Structures are given as structure tokens and as C-alpha cells.
Amino acid sequence: MHIEVRDLNKWFGQYHAVRDVNFSIETGQLIGLLGPSGGGKTSVLRMLAGLEYPDSGEILFHGKVMNDVPPQERGIGFVFQHYALFKHMTVYDNIAFGLTIQKWPKARIRARVAELLELTGLSGVEKRYPHQLSGGQRQRVAFARALAPEPQLLLLDEPFAAIDAKIRKELRSWLKSLIERVGITSIFVTHDQDEAIEVADEIMIIQQGTVEQKGTPWDIYKSPRTPFVAEFIGESTLLESIGQLKGFGQVPAQSNTKVLIRPEYIEVGQPGELKLASASENGIVKAMHFRGSEWMIEVAVGDLLLKTYRSLESPVLHIGETVQVLIHRVYVFDGDSHSVVENTLKEDPMPIMI
Amino acid sequence: MSTAPTTLTSKKSSTSSKILILITYSVFILLLIIPLVQIVIGAFNHGVQSLFQALLRPEALHAMWITLSVVVVVTLLNTLFGVLTAIMLVRGQWLSSRVRRFLNSMIDLPFAVSPVIGGFMIMLLLGPQTVMGAFFSDLGMPIVYAFPGMVLATLFVTFPLMIREIAPVLQEIGTQQEEAASMLGAYSWTTFWKVTWPSIRWGVTYGVVLTVARSLGEFGAVLVVSGNIMNKTQTMTTLVYQDVDNFNIAAANSVALVLAVCSITLLLVMEWAKRRKGVHTHAH
The missing domain is CATH 3.40.50.300 (P-loop containing nucleotide triphosphate hydrolases)
Known part of the structure; x- marks a missing residue:
């Protein structure tokens, strides 16, 4: 019908x-x-x-x-x-x-x-x-x-x-x-x-x-x-600004800007585990939740608290451990318009050819 | 160490509960069993023959007939209006909630008002000296000191019984089953008979038993409205009253025995209806 x-x-x-x-x-x-x-x-x-x-x-x-x-x-x-x-x-x-x-x-x-x-x-x-x-x-x-x-x-x-x-x-x-x-x-x-x-x-x-x-x-x-x-679908984190994070310096911090990060857009790893170390931040593991098929990890980067998932295959992290945090992309809502912003440092400006 | 005080308190509570049980039984025996036995003894005091003589008096037969008529008419009317009013109170979305709350409290009025006052209100409204009373009188159907007035008075007294039985059941079953029926193509009449009625019928049965019991025993309101005219508007209860007044204790006992037997039968039916009502339990 x-x-x-x-x-x-x-x-x-x-x-x-x-x-x-x-x-x-x-x-x-x-x-x-x-x-x-x-x-x-x-x-x-x-x-x-x-x-x-x-x-x-x-x-x-x-x-x-x-x-x-x-x-x-x-x-x-x-x-x-x-x-x-x-x-x-x-x-x-x-x-x-x-x-x-x-x-x-x-x-x-x-x-x-x-x-x-x-x-x-x-x-x-x-x-x-x-x-x-x-x-x-x-x-x-x-x-x-x-x-x-x-x-x-x-x-x-x-x-x-x-x-x-x-x-x-x-x-x-x-x-x-x-x-x-x-x-x-x-x-x-x-x-x-x-x-x-x-x-x-x-x-x-x-x-x-x-x-x-x-x-x-x-x-x-x-x-x-x-x-x-964006917040209703998925387990996202809603932030006011993200300019202080590596690779997102271009995002302007305005009063009506909202930034949203999905857990699946964040990678965490022990030092040396992530490939793009230059685009990563350091963070501290604040909490770990076992979800049956994966870990849900809360990690603090500066004063931001981010959520991400981690495979059970990867080495187990511990609360208080310092880890590398790589944010691949974020959603930026600016009043009526919205856009996806990629981490600029992920594209290496000076690729080294071997 | 800790067990000693526990046994002490439990022993204490068992003595006090024994006393309570004793009091309950004494009250029960004093107020219910002894008078009942007294009625039975009084009725048979002068032999079975005098019992039948008392019951076969023309005024006694007439009183039984009037009581039976009042009970039948009141029960039919009260069932019909009770079910309709309960549905309107619980389901009536067209009434504002404030109106429904007001009606809801008004329904309990007969519980709070003395039956004598209820009868008196009917007198004031429909008595022979009033406009409405005169109007009905002229039509050849006087209300007060006649059968319609007695029905009205008994209706006033029994009105809350049916509604208070059905309204909670309606509230409990909710509207979803009825809505489901209408989504399946059933209009309101079919929905009522096929969906609502099966859920409320034991509540209605219980309400009917209560109504019969109440109208059988009603005295005050009927006395005021009927004028207690022998062989005309006298009911069994008002006949007992008159017999006692005339020191005809044996006759009073005989009629009272018939009423008591009816009440006990109703009580048994009530128990049965209550059990059939199953899930639905009651506060009163």
C-alpha cells in the first residue's frame, strides 16, 4: 500500500x-x-x-x-x-x-x-x-x-x-x-x-x-x-570543539559548532602498534568494558573523554596505561550544515618512496 | 544469644493473636450466630404450623410479592445502568477528566448518605405536594407511596454496587483488546459482546448478587417512600418492623427467617461468583 x-x-x-x-x-x-x-x-x-x-x-x-x-x-x-x-x-x-x-x-x-x-x-x-x-x-x-x-x-x-x-x-x-x-x-x-x-x-x-x-x-x-x-545511531561522543587535537586544527571552534566522533573512527594501540604515529595523540585508558565480542574502551585525551572499540585479538590494555589514539574522522555540525572532516595528518605531506 | 529474644517475642505475639482470635470469634458469635439461632428458634417456637400461618397471612404473601418485584426490577435496571455508567466513566473519552472525576465521586454518594435521607430526598422531589409528583399523579402513575417510588429508593441505595464491581475490571483490562477488535473490523456492539463482556461478566454476576442482597434487605429508604401501607406497599422488611411494633414476635420471626434463608443462599452464590471472578481481587 x-x-x-x-x-x-x-x-x-x-x-x-x-x-x-x-x-x-x-x-x-x-x-x-x-x-x-x-x-x-x-x-x-x-x-x-x-x-x-x-x-x-x-x-x-x-x-x-x-x-x-x-x-x-x-x-x-x-x-x-x-x-x-x-x-x-x-x-x-x-x-x-x-x-x-x-x-x-x-x-x-x-x-x-x-x-x-x-x-x-x-x-x-x-x-x-x-x-x-x-x-x-x-x-x-x-x-x-x-x-x-x-x-x-x-x-x-x-x-x-x-x-x-x-x-x-x-x-x-x-x-x-x-x-x-x-x-x-x-x-x-x-x-x-x-x-x-x-x-x-x-x-x-x-x-x-x-x-x-x-x-x-x-x-x-x-x-x-x-x-x-548522529548521536542516536551508534555510541558517539559529542564534543564542543576539537581544534586542539592533532590533524583537526582546521576545524573552527564556534559557539554553535558541534563535533561528533563515532567509536569506530578511533583507533587505540600500545606505542608502536599504530602505523600513523605522527597523526596520533597520547591518551590514558580510563575504563574498559567487556562487550562479549569486543572491548569498549574509554580513553582520555587531554580533557576529552573518547569512546572506542578494540578487538579481542589485540593485546589487552590496562586502566591507567598510556596509549596512542588515532582519530580517523569526525562529523562537524555547524548550524544547519554538516560535514565529515578527515584527519589531515593521515595524508603524509611528504611521502617517502622506497 | 540472638534466638532467645526472638522466641520471646513470638511467644508474646502468639498469646496476643490468640486473644485477638478469641475476640473476633466472640463478636462473630454474639452479632451473627446468636441472633440467627434466635430467629430460627423464635420462628419454630409455636410449631411449624404457626410458622406457616404467619407466612400465609395475606399481608405476608403480598409483602413477599412486593419484595420480589422490587428486587427483580431494581436488579434489571441497576445492571443495565451500572454497566453503562461504568463504561462511560472508564472509557468515556468524550467527557473531560474533571467531569469524570466529579461523576466518580458522586457515584459513592449513596454509600455516604443514610438511606432514610435518600428516601426523604425522593419525597422532596416527587412527593404528592410537589410539581413533578402531581404531574405523575395526574398521569395515573403516582411515584411516592407507590411501587415506582420504592424502586427509585432501592435503586438509589444499590446504584454504586454494580459500578464499583465493573469499573476496576474495565480499568484493568485496558483498551487495547477493544482496539485490536476494531482494527480487525468489529464495530462497538460486536466488540462489546465478543471482547468486553466476557471479561466483565463475572464482575457483573457479583454485582447482581450484591444488588439482590441489598435490595432484599433495604429498609430505611423504602419505609420513607412507601409509607408502609399494608397489602399495598409493604415489603418483607417493613412487615417485620410492623409485626415487631405490634408485639407479634412469632410472625416477625417467621418472615425474618425467610429473609435470612435468602441471605444465606445469596452469600453462597456470592462466594461462588467471587471464585469464578478469578484474577480480580477486591479491596472491600
Whole structure:
């Protein structure tokens, strides 16, 4: 389903929850609405569903204004944050609910439910009640129930929030492949950047009711348009100025300048470990966090505290140790414009040919 | 070393808890069991025949009929309005939260106001001397000193019972299941019967039992509004009152026994309904 949203606004009393939101979504895409809690993501989703009425603006499906169409007639599947399964109904009846409402013939309902049970891997539990299921199974039932009436659009509100970390990862890839197989336009809300990056074709970053940026996860990572986006994606460090660091003397320190460094743009090493010693600073290891597959290291360079990762293959550093710190590049946000600034000393001005 | 004081305090607390249990049992026996036994003994004092004689008096039969009618009508009305009011209070987004808070506190008014005052308010509003009372009288349907007034008075007294049972359940189940139903194409009527009703039905059952029990035993409000006219507006409770007043203790005991048996049956039904309500536990 092709979706277009124009100048959408929503107030809750004095609170301006959604501000002049505009976007369009192509058929078949999987979109992640990403942003901090209370940023208005869920309000946007509920307005698309028709559960919330916009104060101004238009919602169009296939070019048709949907504002006054009740949720019952929008043909949307909705997966709620806590699943909202009908707790007095069996799994079968939950999935069949939408079909019964639409008065499908009994035989067709049976076939469709069986197909969905198969698709979601729930065959065998159809006679159980929601309270007899695990969190992951409940989520699958909610998903099957939403898909049963063959909607053209699937909306998911924090679909993985109530599931424990390990199963969440499994479900994520399961959901992505399932949505691809069904080929349905889908929008999901999340506050978890890993989830959005892993699952979504395109991410919309929403903060304080406005869309900060929309693009593929790679685009958003590569060229964040605002300091907020840059900080929200990845584990970055935000600094006021960086002129005192080696190789970045050209960056002017102005009042509205913000400099952002991603951990993956910084290398640390014991003396002699890094190749470009001339472009490196000296730093002191302040803290080390073991992340399972790598180290996250906090290192102090002068009065700046930087974060970086270090492979488990490299020699282990110790807190208090003096190390070399090489900053490859930084993001500079100067008012409305933003740019990537490379370390100038990395390009050796006088290459020695051997 | 440290065990000694512990055993001392636990011994102390066990004696004090024994005393508390004793007090509780004494109060229980004094206030509930002895009067109940007294009623049974009093009713059978002059033999089974006199018991039936007392119950088969025309005024007693009429009082039973009136009580039954009041209970049935009040329970039906209270269930309907109670469910509607509870849904409006909890789900009524069209009302501002301030209005809902005001209504919410108003609903408990009958708990705070004496039933006699409640009956008196109906008299002031709909009595024969008032404009509204005269209007209904002229239509041939007098309210006060007649059946409608008794229903109104009992409704006033039982009104909070149903709402206070259902509102917390509605609050607890939240709106998501209902929203899920509407996303699947169900309009409000279908949503209510297929999604909301199954969740609240045991709360409603419990509310019905409470309402029946309360309207069966209501005395003050009904006494004021009905005028206690024998063979016309007399209920079982007001008949007991009149029998006692006339020193016809045996007859009073007989009618009271019927009421007591009804109450005990209701109590058992109430226990059963409470267990079926399952997850939902209560503060009162």
C-alpha cells in the first residue's frame, strides 16, 4: 500500500505530540519509526491506524484521504505492544476473529487459520489460551491475528519490547523474513536502534514530534543530518570543539559548532602498534568494558573523554596505561550544515618512496 | 544469644493473636450466630404450623410479592445502568477528566448518605405536594407511596454496587483488546459482546448478587417512600418492623427467617461468583 502523510499534527491537551510530519512510503517497504520514548512515534502509528484522530493534516492510502475512514474499514493489521490477545479465546479463535467478523465461510476460515498457524510455527497450540503461551508465542499469535484478514498494511507498536533479549533476536530475523515472504507494507515502532537497523528497509528518526531524518540505515549512519540523529545511531561522543587535537586544527571552534566522533573512527594501540604515529595523540585508558565480542574502551585525551572499540585479538590494555589514539574522522555540525572532516595528518605531506 | 529474644517475642505475639482470635470469634458469635439461632428458634417456637400461618397471612404473601418485584426490577435496571455508567466513566473519552472525576465521586454518594435521607430526598422531589409528583399523579402513575417510588429508593441505595464491581475490571483490562477488535473490523456492539463482556461478566454476576442482597434487605429508604401501607406497599422488611411494633414476635420471626434463608443462599452464590471472578481481587 502506498502511504502518504501531509503536515500531520496532533495535540494532547497542551502537549504538541506530532508536529508537521510529512513522509511517503512505497508499497512493500518495511519501515522503522525510531526515536526516544515519548517522541510521538506511537501517535503517528495510531493515527495511521485510525485509533487517534489527527488535529490537522492528511493521511492518504493509494492517493485517497483516509482521515474520516474508521479503523474498521482501513484494512490495516495492527500488532499491539502487549499483543492485546483476547484472553478468553483460544489461539484458533484469536486468529479467526477478524475473519468471523468479515463473515468468511467456515471452511475458508479453517483453511486460512491453518495456513497462518503453519506460517508462524504455531501448529499444535491452536487450542491453548493466551495465558498458556510463552511471550514469543503470544507475539506470533498477535502477528497471525493481524495478518489473517489479508491487510494491505501492517503496523507494529514496539513488537519486541516485552520479550527477553535472546528470543528477541530470533524473532527479529523471523519477522523480517516473514514480512518479506508475505510482501506486505509494514511500519514498526521501536526505541531500539539495533532493532531498527537490523530489521528495517528504511528508518525514520522521530524526535519531539518531528521527523529528523528518513533513509536507509546505511544512509543515516553514513550521513546523519542533525547532531541528534548522529548521536542516536551508534555510541558517539559529542564534543564542543576539537581544534586542539592533532590533524583537526582546521576545524573552527564556534559557539554553535558541534563535533561528533563515532567509536569506530578511533583507533587505540600500545606505542608502536599504530602505523600513523605522527597523526596520533597520547591518551590514558580510563575504563574498559567487556562487550562479549569486543572491548569498549574509554580513553582520555587531554580533557576529552573518547569512546572506542578494540578487538579481542589485540593485546589487552590496562586502566591507567598510556596509549596512542588515532582519530580517523569526525562529523562537524555547524548550524544547519554538516560535514565529515578527515584527519589531515593521515595524508603524509611528504611521502617517502622506497 | 540472638534466638532467645526472638522466641520471646513470638511467644508474646502468639498469646496476643490468640486473644485477638478469641475476640473476633466472640463478636462473630454474639452479632451473627446468636441472633440467627434466635430467629430460627423464635420462628419454630409455636410449631411449624404457626410458622406457616404467619407466612400465609395475606399481608405476608403480598409483602413477599412486593419484595420480589422490587428486587427483580431494581436488579434489571441497576445492571443495565451500572454497566453503562461504568463504561462511560472508564472509557468515556468524550467527557473531560474533571467531569469524570466529579461523576466518580458522586457515584459513592449513596454509600455516604443514610438511606432514610435518600428516601426523604425522593419525597422532596416527587412527593404528592410537589410539581413533578402531581404531574405523575395526574398521569395515573403516582411515584411516592407507590411501587415506582420504592424502586427509585432501592435503586438509589444499590446504584454504586454494580459500578464499583465493573469499573476496576474495565480499568484493568485496558483498551487495547477493544482496539485490536476494531482494527480487525468489529464495530462497538460486536466488540462489546465478543471482547468486553466476557471479561466483565463475572464482575457483573457479583454485582447482581450484591444488588439482590441489598435490595432484599433495604429498609430505611423504602419505609420513607412507601409509607408502609399494608397489602399495598409493604415489603418483607417493613412487615417485620410492623409485626415487631405490634408485639407479634412469632410472625416477625417467621418472615425474618425467610429473609435470612435468602441471605444465606445469596452469600453462597456470592462466594461462588467471587471464585469464578478469578484474577480480580477486591479491596472491600
